Amino acid sequence: MNRTISLRRLRALCHKETLQIIRDPSSNIIAFVLPVLLLFIFGYGINLDSTAVRIGVVLEDTSPEARHFADNLYGSPYLDVTTKLTRSAMEEAMIAEQVRGFIVIPVDFSTKLKRAAGPATPLLVVTDGSAPNTASFVQNYLRGAWHEGLLQRADEQGKAAAPNITLEPRFWFNASAESRNYLIPGSITIIITVIGTLLTSLVVAREWERGTMEALLASPVTRTELLLSKLLPYYVLGIISLFLCVAVAVFILDIPFRGSLLVLWGIGSLFLASCLGMGLLLSTSLRNQFNAAQAALNAAFLPALMLSGFIYEIRSMPTAVQAFTYLVPARYFVTAMQTIFQAGNVWPVLLNSSLFLLMSSVFFIGMTALKTRRGLE
Amino acid sequence: MLHRIVTLVLKELQTLLQDPQSRTILILPVILQLALFPFAATLEVTNNTLAVFNEDNGNESLELIKRFAQAQAFSELHMLYDETEVRDAIDNQQALLVIRFPTDFSRQLAAGRGANIQALLDGRRSNSGQIAFGYLQEIIENYSEERDNPANRATPSRLVFRHWFNPNLDYVRHIVPSLVAIITTISTLIVTSLSVAREHEQGTFDQLLVSPLTPNMIMVGKTLPAMLVAISQATIILLAGIFIYHIPFVGSFWLLYASMVFYILALAGFGLLISSICLTQQQSFLGVFSFVMPTILLSGFVAPIENMPVWLQYLDWFNPLTHFIVIVKGVFLKNIGLPLLLHNLWPLMAIAAVTLGASNWLFNRQLD
Numbered sequence: 001m002n003r004t005i006s007l008r009r010l011r012a013l014c015h016k017e018t019l020q021i022i023r024d025p026s027s028n029i030i031a032f033v034l035p036v037l038l039l040f041i042f043g044y045g046i047n048l049d050s051t052a053v054r055i056g057v058v059l060e061d062t063s064p065e066a067r068h069f070a071d072n073l074y075g076s077p078y079l080d081v082t083t084k085l086t087r088s089a090m091e092e093a094m095i096a097e098q099v100r101g102f103i104v105i106p107v108d109f110s111t112k113l114k115r116a117a118g119p120a121t122p123l124l125v126v127t128d129g130s131a132p133n134t135a136s137f138v139q140n141y142l143r144g145a146w147h148e149g150l151l152q153r154a155d156e157q158g159k160a161a162a163p164n165i166t167l168e169p170r171f172w173f174n175a176s177a178e179s180r181n182y183l184i185p186g187s188i189t190i191i192i193t194v195i196g197t198l199l200t201s202l203v204v205a206r207e208w209e210r211g212t213m214e215a216l217l218a219s220p221v222t223r224t225e226l227l228l229s230k231l232l233p234y235y236v237l238g239i240i241s242l243f244l245c246v247a248v249a250v251f252i253l254d255i256p257f258r259g260s261l262l263v264l265w266g267i268g269s270l271f272l273a274s275c276l277g278m279g280l281l282l283s284t285s286l287r288n289q290f291n292a293a294q295a296a297l298n299a300a301f302l303p304a305l306m307l308s309g310f311i312y313e314i315r316s317m318p319t320a321v322q323a324f325t326y327l328v329p330a331r332y333f334v335t336a337m338q339t340i341f342q343a344g345n346v347w348p349v350l351l352n353s354s355l356f357l358l359m360s361s362v363f364f365i366g367m368t369a370l371k372t373r374r375g376l377e
Numbered sequence: 378m379l380h381r382i383v384t385l386v387l388k389e390l391q392t393l394l395q396d397p398q399s400r401t402i403l404i405l406p407v408i409l410q411l412a413l414f415p416f417a418a419t420l421e422v423t424n425n426t427l428a429v430f431n432e433d434n435g436n437e438s439l440e441l442i443k444r445f446a447q448a449q450a451f452s453e454l455h456m457l458y459d460e461t462e463v464r465d466a467i468d469n470q471q472a473l474l475v476i477r478f479p480t481d482f483s484r485q486l487a488a489g490r491g492a493n494i495q496a497l498l499d500g501r502r503s504n505s506g507q508i509a510f511g512y513l514q515e516i517i518e519n520y521s522e523e524r525d526n527p528a529n530r531a532t533p534s535r536l537v538f539r540h541w542f543n544p545n546l547d548y549v550r551h552i553v554p555s556l557v558a559i560i561t562t563i564s565t566l567i568v569t570s571l572s573v574a575r576e577h578e579q580g581t582f583d584q585l586l587v588s589p590l591t592p593n594m595i596m597v598g599k600t601l602p603a604m605l606v607a608i609s610q611a612t613i614i615l616l617a618g619i620f621i622y623h624i625p626f627v628g629s630f631w632l633l634y635a636s637m638v639f640y641i642l643a644l645a646g647f648g649l650l651i652s653s654i655c656l657t658q659q660q661s662f663l664g665v666f667s668f669v670m671p672t673i674l675l676s677g678f679v680a681p682i683e684n685m686p687v688w689l690q691y692l693d694w695f696n697p698l699t700h701f702i703v704i705v706k707g708v709f710l711k712n713i714g715l716p717l718l719l720h721n722l723w724p725l726m727a728i729a730a731v732t733l734g735a736s737n738w739l740f741n742r743q744l745d
Contacts (some may be wrong), residue, residue, distance in 0.1 A: 026663060038670060045675040047684040048420070048504045054683060094541070095711050096720075097703065100683075103536070122537035129543025130710050132551050133420045133504070134681050139538050140511040143518070146536055164491045165441075165517050169510055172467050174500025182501045202659070290658050297666070298406060306417045311679065313505045315473075316423045321416050335470070338501040346468045 005224055013221065013229030017203075021233055030198055031237045035191045035245050042187035043253045046311070048179040050137040052080040056090045056102030059083055063110035070105065072149035078141045094128050101127035101138035173258075173342040184255050185341040186310035188245045189271075189333045193304040194297075195241055196275025197282070199234050201296035204283035223372050227365070231276055238272045239265070249341075259340030263350065267340070270357035271333040275300065277364025278329075284371045304330035329360040381590055385598030389572060393602060407560060407610050411617055414556055419548040422508045427451040428472035430463050435483020441494075441520060445476065450512045467499050474498055474509050486524075542710040553618035554709040555678045558640075558701045560614055561607045562672060565641050566665045568603035569648030574661040577652070592740040596733070600645040607641050608634070618709075628708030632718055636704045639725045643697040646732025653739040672698050700724050 021027045057070050062085075073081050082099055084090045090102045104124045125142055127135040151164070171177045207213040216226065246264065249255045279296055286292045306312060307321070308330035314322055325331050332353040339349045394400055427445055431438055446454045455472060457463050466472045477495040485492040496513065498506035522535065543550045576582035585595055615633075618624045647668060655661040673679070675689070676698040682690055693699050700721045707713035707721070 026659060029663065034667065037667070041671050041674050044689050045671075045685055046680045048680050050681065050684055052683075095707070095713060096717055122535055125536050125538045127538065127540050129540035129546055130551060130706050131681060132540075132543060132546040132548055133508075135540055135543075135546055136508050136511060140507065140514070143511070143514060143536060165486070165521050166491060166493050167496050167510070167514050167517055168493055169496045169498060169507075171498045171500040171503055171506065174503055177498070177500065177503040177507060179504050182503065290662065293659070293662055298409065302409070302413075306413060312418055312420065313422060313425070313502070315425045316419050316421050316505075318416050321413070342501050343468060348469045 005222065005228070009221060010225050010228055013225060014232055017229050017233040021237060027199060027237070030195050031241050032244065035195055035241045036248055038191045038194075039184070039187065039245050039248050039253075042190075043180065043184050043249070046180075046183050046187065048133060048183070048311075049177070050100075050134055050141075051078070053078060053101075053134065053137050053141055054080045054082065054099045055138055055142065056082045056084060056093060056099040058087050058090045058102055058104045059085055060087070060107045061105050061109040065110040065113050066105045069109070069149055072152065073103075073142075073145050076141070076145045076148075079145065091126075094126070097128065097131075099128075100131060100134045101125060101142070103142060180253070181255055181342060182338045183311065184249050184253055185337040186308070186334045188242070188249065189308060189330050189337055190301070190304045190310060191245055192238065192242055192268075192272060192333075193275055193300050193330050196234075196238050196272055197279035197296040197300040198293060199237065200230065200276045200279030201283045201292040202279075202289050203230055203234070204280060205287050205289045205292045208287040209289055223369060227280075227369055227372060230280055231273070231365070234276055235269070235272060238276065239268065242268045242272065255341060257341050258344035260345055263345055264340050267333070267336045267350065267354055267357065270354055270361055271329060271336075273361035274329045274357055274364055277361055277368060280368045281364050281371065284368055300330075303328045307331065308334045310334045326356075329357060332356045378594070382594050382597055382601075385590060385594065386601045389598060389602040390605070392572065392575075393568065393606065403564065403606060403610075406563070407613060410556060410560065411614060415549045415552050415622060418552050420504060420508070421546070421548055422450045422473070422505045422512070424452040425450055425474075425505070425509060426453040426455060426472045427509075428455040428457050428463070428466045428475045430457040430459075430475060430477045432480045433478040433482040435487075437483045437486050438478040441478075441517065442476075444516050444520060445513060448512050448516060450509050463497065467497060470499060470501070472499075473502060473505055474513070476513070549622050550624050550710060551706075553614065553622055553624055554706045555676075555702050557611050557614045557618070557709075558676075558698060558705045559673055559678065561611045561637065561641060561701075562644060562698055563669060564610050565603045565607045565644040566648045566651070566669060568606050569599055569645045570652035570655075570661045570665050571658060572599055572602075573649060573652035574655055574658045577655075578657050586743065592743075593737065596649060596737060596740060599649065600642070603645055603648070604638065604641045608637060611637060624709070626709055627712040628710075629712075632715070633705065633708045636701070636708075636718065636722055636725070639722060639729060640697060640701045640704075643725050643729035643732060646729055646734075646736055647697075649736035650732055650739070653736055653743070672696055675699070676702055678702060694724060695728065697725055697728050 055073070057073060059066060059070060070081075070083065073079055082093065084093065087104060090099070093099050094102060102125070104126070106123070125139070127138045129135050147164075169177075174181045204213070207216065246257070250257050278300060279292075282295050282299065283292045286295060304310070307314070307325045307328045309325070310330070314325050314331070317325070336350055336353040339346050343349075393403070427450075429442055429445070431442065442454070445451065455466065457466060457475065463475050463477070466475055475497040477497065479493065479495070482492050482494065494517070496510055498510065500506075518535070540546050573582070576585060586592070590598070615626075619626050648665070651664040651668060652661050655664050675682075675685070675693055675696055678698075682693055682699065685693070703721045704718060707717065
């Protein structure tokens with residue numbers, strides 16, 4: 001048997017595979033409709049910035065001083081304030097998730113305020129801890145508004161403010177700290193993972209299920225040719241949907257893109273190779289379309305969503321889980337995508353990611369090659 | 378008639394459970410998610426790296442750095458010595474946050490004036506950055522207060538924070554109750570839609586239709602097994618949440634399970650709808666996947682609903698998971714009363730009525 005690649009046979013196989021892609025509506029749905037749909041869902045639905053946190057003010061004290069303090073909160077662009085006069089009414093509103101937290105201005109607020117030299121009495125802020133991320137936003141925003149209120153008050157009274165230490169935040173690459181600017185590039189990773197593995201997880205299993213695999217194996221086709229013919233057409237399809245996602249992100253969702261398209265193409269190809277390889281490996285070993293698709297979801301989608309650092313901070317995970325994330329290819333592509341989109345071509349980060357992605361694609365495609373040979377014997 | 382339905386349910390359960398591969402598919406994701414999600418799905422900031430560029434070196438800045446280093450959010454502290462290092466630390470993601478003390482920091486404070494510290498954050502991780510920033514701000518506030526002399530204080534009081542239902546803002550208390558709802562979603566949809574699709578593909582659906590079973594009985598026979606599977610999976614997660622993750626269950630089990638039944642009905646309606654439109658298992662798998670992804674992503678589990686655009690929030694009313702997560706979290710953590718529960722339950726009933734009605738119509742049409 002001829003072990004070298006014959007271009008003519010490879011072209012014929014790719015042609016056959018391409019025809020199958022074009023004629024099967026589900027491949028086209030996976031490659032073109034699904035990514036755009038998912039990107040819009042990620043783009044509009046996943047936003048961690050509480051732009052207007054719904055908080056409540058319990059005005060037990062209705063004196064001008066108390067109202068003046070509450071005015072500070074109404075003025076804040078970060079807060080959407082509801083006022084109630086009793087604590088119990090506000091507690092009900094918080095349990096019903098109408099507000100995410102509230103501040104209580106107690107009956108003796110104005111009297112205490114007047115004798116400012118007395119011992120500091122704390123003002124109570126209650127948050128809804130069942131939504132922890134929003135609760136920390138409530139905490140941060142109220143602290144900020146409170147700080148500002150104090151400065152303003154000192155200013156009005158003509159006193160110099162107490163010697164305050166101010167911490168000034170400055171966000172690099174993303175001056176207004178919009179989470180979508182890094183969530184959307186990250187979500188493209190999840191989308192490419194899903195479509196890359198889903199596409200190829202079905203192809204070899206389909207040949208086995210339909211019995212056409214035996215026919216292929218009986219022909220003079222070599223292992224390399226078979227593998228390449230399963231990879232190349234889907235690679236083209238995957239790269240098209242990657243660039244489709246990037247175009248939607250940049251032109252429709254207005255995400256700044258600071259890196260180079262060439263670099264994106266290079267790293268994207270490595271990542272796609274590893275996804276396609278994983279799908280092919282599952283397909284080759286399970287030989288059943290449904291199980292392969294199911295396994296692809298569990299082996300590719302869930303780790304990509306949970307363990308890639310796309311939304312959940314890897315450094316905050318337990319050490320064992322952190323160690324596991326090093327094996328998830330999506331982790332490296334999330335970092336690369338966020339960097340290419342927001343920071344531009346930062347070589348140390350990008351080269352590191354490329355190296356790991358190269359290793360994982362070699363691993364998955366190599367494993368598939370081994371499995372394929374076993375099938376031939 | 379009851380006898381016929383029971384026979385059909387038993388047959389469905391047999392198909393679901395007899396094959397080891399399908400048993401694995403029912404159990405493995407539950408265990409995997411239970412073991413992985415509560416640990417991985419956290420937006421808390423711990424064990425991160427803080428970098429400090431101290432151009433001041435006075436007592437005050439050193440004291441603050443010492444306090445920053447003790448914060449739980451940071452396990453590593455890097456000292457930086459020039460601008461290039463600052464840029465590299467952020468560019469190469471060596472630090473989440475760089476704190477920069479200006480040269481006159483201690484001098485300003487000593488002179489009784491205010492002083493500024495710069496915090497440089499990585500915009501690629503702005504959410505974590507903002508949370509860590511909040512921790513640092515708290516440390517600075519406490520420090521200022523200690524230094525503060527009551528005579529020149531303009532601070533009449535300070536803020537004290539209490540986090541209800543979750544005093545330490547622990548993510549597990551958000552994740553596990555949501556997981557109860559998510560597992561129920563996935564298994565109900567997969568079991569209903571794929572079992573009908575399998576019958577379609579194997580041609581046995583026509584046999585069912587010509588049997589003495591009415592289309593309504595077939596629907597019940599497809600829905601009940603899904604309900605049994607989903608409720609058992611949800612119970613596993615619930616028990617694990619209470620006994621392994623030690624989350625206090627404060628509400629009523631009866632209310633939770635009663636709402637779960639309505640939720641499963643609403644979803645079974647979607648599952649049957651998907652399967653009556655699709656012809657093969659592969660198509661209904663795609664259908665379920667395209668339905669489940671938006672359902673979970675837009676349910677408020679990943680990111681709060683109030684952060685979404687307003688039109689999407691209205692659209693989300695039709696997402697059954699949105700209502701059910703509120704119910705599970707409400708009963709589990711907050712012991713919500715019946716009026717509030719009903720407020721979230723009636724949309725589920727409405728969705729169930731519409732989807733079950735529609736799939737019933739489609740089933741009957743296939744008979745003609």
